[in-house]
Amino acid sequence: EADIYQTPRYLVIGTGKKITLECSQTMGHDKMYWYQQDPGMELHLIHYSYGVNSTEKGDLSSESTVSRIRTEHFPLTLESARPSHTSQYLCASSLQGYGYTFGSGTRLTVV
Amino acid sequence: SQQGEEDPQALSIQEGENATMNCSYKTSINNLQWYRQNSGRGLVHLILIRSNEREKHSGRLRVTLDTSKKSSSLLITASRAADTASYFCATGPYNTDKLIFGTGTRLQVFP
Numbered sequence A: 001e002a003d004i005y006q007t008p009r010y011l012v013i014g015t016g017k018k019i020t021l022e023c024s025q026t027m028g029h030d031k032m033y034w035y036q037q038d039p040g041m042e043l044h045l046i047h048y049s050y051g052v053n054s055t056e057k058g059d060l061s062s063e064s065t066v067s068r069i070r071t072e073h074f075p076l077t078l079e080s081a082r083p084s085h086t087s088q089y090l091c092a093s094s095l096q097g098y099g100y101t102f103g104s105g106t107r108l109t110v111v
Numbered sequence B: 001s002q003q004g005e006e007d008p009q010a011l012s013i014q015e016g017e018n019a020t021m022n023c024s025y026k027t028s029i030n031n032l033q034w035y036r037q038n039s040g041r042g043l044v045h046l047i048l049i050r051s052n053e054r055e056k057h058s059g060r061l062r063v064t065l066d067t068s069k070k071s072s073s074l075l076i077t078a079s080r081a082a083d084t085a086s087y088f089c090a091t092g093p094y095n096t097d098k099l100i101f102g103t104g105t106r107l108q109v110f111p
Helices: none
Strands: A004-007 A010-013 A019-025 A031-037 A043-051 A054-057 A076-078 A087-094 A106-110 B005-007 B010-014 B019-024 B029-037 B043-050 B055-058 B061-066 B071-076 B085-093 B105-110
Touching (some): A004 A087, A010 A019, A019 A031, A019 A087, A019 A106, B005 B085, B010 B019, B019 B085, B019 B105, B029 B061, B029 B071, B043 B061, B043 B071
Parallel strands (some): A010 A106
Antiparallel strands (some): A004 A019, A019 A076, A043 A054, B019 B071, B029 B043, B029 B085, B061 B071, B085 B105
């Protein structure tokens, strides 16, 4: 059973709205990640964090922002959603040298 | 560009047959990992093989790694309909815990 939780599972929202995708883990992992994945496509790293107050941009440029105020919480925010943001967003966490644990993802649709 | 390329892109087999998927990568790595993703869900970690290992087993899974050829293979023996999913390889480059995912292989196992 996964110990990393993403909410909401699905979100349909209008253009221009501010949204926050939640990600929480109960495993005490220092490292957390956000990936973006279009249907049937590869994953692209958009943000990562190696601990509290540490955030970095990933390999794929994204208009989203993240914060890491607590170890267990790594929310992703879009200040003004656009149709081009429509995608699946996957959160993951890990311990150094071990595999990632992924959440179930948030499927975002911006209309 | 993405680190990993997988082939085939899609594979259809009958239950009981073996499935083999291949992954090639470009740079030196600490480890290589395989993940499974059921449609529309998050990824599940299957197996991690370190750069100094050549072969690893986990249940019906067998992973090989050839660092001289920068390639890996995942073998699923005696496949089942429940193995139907997308399978991704992911590489962990040196000096980073970021994973770079391949393009994935879509496996369909027919009963």
